[in-house]
Amino acid sequence: MLDKAALIVESFRPTGGPYRLAELAQRSGLPKPTVHRLAAELVRLGWLERTDEGRYRLGGRLFELGSLVPRRRDLREAALPFLQDLFEATRETVHLGVREGMKVVYLERIHGHDALQLPSHIGHSLPLSCTGVGKALLAFGGTELTEEVLSCPLPSLTAHSITAPARLRTALEKTQVSGLAYEEQEAVLGVSCIAAPVFAGGDAVAALSVAVPRARFRPAPLAPAVRTAALGLSRMLRGGI
Amino acid sequence: MLDKAALIVESFRPTGGPYRLAELAQRSGLPKPTVHRLAAELVRLGWLERTDEGRYRLGGRLFELGSLVPRRRDLREAALPFLQDLFEATRETVHLGVREGMKVVYLERIHGHDALQLPSHIGHSLPLSCTGVGKALLAFGGTELTEEVLSCPLPSLTAHSITAPARLRTALEKTQVSGLAYEEQEAVLGVSCIAAPVFAGGDAVAALSVAVPRARFRPAPLAPAVRTAALGLSRMLRGGI
DNA sequence: CGTCTCGTTCCGTGTCACGGAACGAACATT
DNA sequence: AATGTTCGTTCCGTGACACGGAACGAGACG
Structure with a gap:
């Protein structure tokens, strides 16, 4: 499961997003429901964010951790x-x-x-x-x-x-x-x-x-x-x- | 499980490490075997690194993702x-x-x-x-x-x-x-x-x-x-x- | 030598991750 | 208006695998 989450986060390279759900599913090679569930978890953790239009992008928490x-x-x-x-x-x-x-x-x-x-x-x-x-x-x-x-x-x-x-x-x-x-x-x-x-x-x-x-x-x-x-x-x- | 992994990674704040296994277990509040297993996974993903002395610190992959x-x-x-x-x-x-x-x-x-x-x-x-x-x-x-x-x-x-x-x-x-x-x-x-x-x-x-x-x-x-x-x-x- | 604490391994238990299937909504096409 | 696509989302039965207590060997210390 960690691997799947990492796959999703890594699939934001090299632009950082934002990407739609279907787009993320294709980039990561994971089934759509799986991406939906994991992306929601990652948003809750602050590692991803949702834009106004519901798209996903890398989250501020990741910036803070990366800086450390x-x-x-x-x-x-x-x-x-x-x-x-x-x-x-x-x-x-x-x-x-x-x-x-x-x-x-x-x-x-x-x-x-x-x-x-x-x-x-x-x-x-x-x-x-x-x-x-x-x-x-x-x-x-x-x-x-x-x-x-x-x-x-x-x-x-x-x-x-x-x-x-x-x-x-x-x-x-x-x-x-x-x-x-x-x-x-x-x-x-x-x-x-x-x-x-x-x-x-x-x-x-x-x-x-x-x-x-x-x-x-x-x-x-x-x-x-x-x-x-x-x-x-x-x-x-x-x-x- | 994502929550536990996030707990481990977040427990590196605000210094970025390095920390020993027992130290990480205490900071994150997770049992030692759990930290051991998850930290190994995180190292494999490049989100954590091991120093020469076997201690853990935040990994380069995290820097790259955070920059995006x-x-x-x-x-x-x-x-x-x-x-x-x-x-x-x-x-x-x-x-x-x-x-x-x-x-x-x-x-x-x-x-x-x-x-x-x-x-x-x-x-x-x-x-x-x-x-x-x-x-x-x-x-x-x-x-x-x-x-x-x-x-x-x-x-x-x-x-x-x-x-x-x-x-x-x-x-x-x-x-x-x-x-x-x-x-x-x-x-x-x-x-x-x-x-x-x-x-x-x-x-x-x-x-x-x-x-x-x-x-x-x-x-x-x-x-x-x-x-x-x-x-x-x-x-x-x-x-x- | 006894006694810590360390990192690591084992393994039986039970949970929760998994993703196919189905759904309604929004939009495009005819 | 009717139909077809593609979207994001929800449901749920199944089974894989995360979990962590217990145990172990290795050092450090006194």
């Missing part, structure tokens, strides 16, 4: 000042992400009034190989991780996404030397990205990135900014001041 | 640029909060390197009457809400929290005139706060605030900044540019 998740909250809290610095220095959209399996999950995204239309929402996950943050995590995540990623077919989000293992391997080697990962229209058309890894004792635990419209993407001024922010956060996580 | 909650995500997304403006103008800790029943829930908090030690974490809830954001929501949340709050004993977080209904009523009236809510050491000692409501068609749907160490709290320059940000967000929510 220690591994996420602590890292975000520590990183926020550095993300602020990076944003103020670049005036562009900045990201904080961590690795979760073969994906990158975004913990924070900061932007100004000219927000880019990006797939990198907080809590969303994207393939490691298609994003700046992902490549930074991949380059400093150990060789066995690299080999595992390269052993599977590389997913692609746009026509520019890297799908040739050799090309990805070369890019990762460059990143390992420079400490910076680049991404050009591989996640979304028209947007380029530069990223740097965050260390906490040997392995990369997170990465920062700056996403910029391709038209005005100039790596030279961005590189020191993102590197500085990432190093500052690394030092903070190591317990420094 | 539409009512929270959309408002946060719309507000973020204005929060940025407010932070850059004041260089102090800024908040975005909404009302949830008789409490205020914080959706976002932005700060620099000199972060204040505040109880206003994202996803946390505090009494309406003890916070700047809460008072702003209360003053513009309709008379029936005000009366309902005033009809209960007013909670207090510090010795400065307002507990006299008459004092709160006066403060709310002043807020209704000025469009600004003040709070002085009512949530945490040594911190003052100024807040402004965000409107989206008549009623206040959210509020912004700036929290400042009492020693350097100067309302004069903060007031126009927080008012400007709140009005800008209101206009944006009304569909403006």
Whole structure:
């Protein structure tokens, strides 16, 4: 029964709803009466909500619980000042992400009034190989991780996404030397990205990135900014001041 | 069974863990074998995680789902640029909060390197009457809400929290005139706060605030900044540019 | 060595989750 | 107006499985 409830809640990905009952039944693959009963329970618990028109969406209780998740909250809290610095220095959209399996999950995204239309929402996950943050995590995540990623077919989000293992391997080697990962229209058309890894004792635990419209993407001024922010956060996580 | 699972997950508030099995059993009020079985299920679903020492904490899946909650995500997304403006103008800790029943829930908090030690974490809830954001929501949340709050004993977080209904009523009236809510050491000692409501068609749907160490709290320059940000967000929510 | 408390496993009992079937309402089609 | 669809909801007999007291082995402590 927990599994069924989880199936229903998970079927709200990646939009969060709202969905109608029949829609939920189809997305979750459960019979309609079952969804009806469980959804009512979940609403009672505050994990789902009903809109005025009777549709279901994820509930506020879930937001509150999700905000408490220690591994996420602590890292975000520590990183926020550095993300602020990076944003103020670049005036562009900045990201904080961590690795979760073969994906990158975004913990924070900061932007100004000219927000880019990006797939990198907080809590969303994207393939490691298609994003700046992902490549930074991949380059400093150990060789066995690299080999595992390269052993599977590389997913692609746009026509520019890297799908040739050799090309990805070369890019990762460059990143390992420079400490910076680049991404050009591989996640979304028209947007380029530069990223740097965050260390906490040997392995990369997170990465920062700056996403910029391709038209005005100039790596030279961005590189020191993102590197500085990432190093500052690394030092903070190591317990420094 | 869903209720029991929810009881377990909710028993992680407000810290997020980690807790040992016996600790969880005590906090949730459930028998130890029941917690053991359900917690294992929840771990399998990714809603809980086990630390190296075998303790339980809230899991990453919960963070991802919580980030999708539409009512929270959309408002946060719309507000973020204005929060940025407010932070850059004041260089102090800024908040975005909404009302949830008789409490205020914080959706976002932005700060620099000199972060204040505040109880206003994202996803946390505090009494309406003890916070700047809460008072702003209360003053513009309709008379029936005000009366309902005033009809209960007013909670207090510090010795400065307002507990006299008459004092709160006066403060709310002043807020209704000025469009600004003040709070002085009512949530945490040594911190003052100024807040402004965000409107989206008549009623206040959210509020912004700036929290400042009492020693350097100067309302004069903060007031126009927080008012400007709140009005800008209101206009944006009304569909403006 | 005795005595805690811990996390974990077992298993008989009884409950309540399950979902096919049926229903009325709302809407679309003819 | 009549018919057909699809919706959300309710009912209820069946059987799977959630339940938790009891017991167990492992450490920690004195």
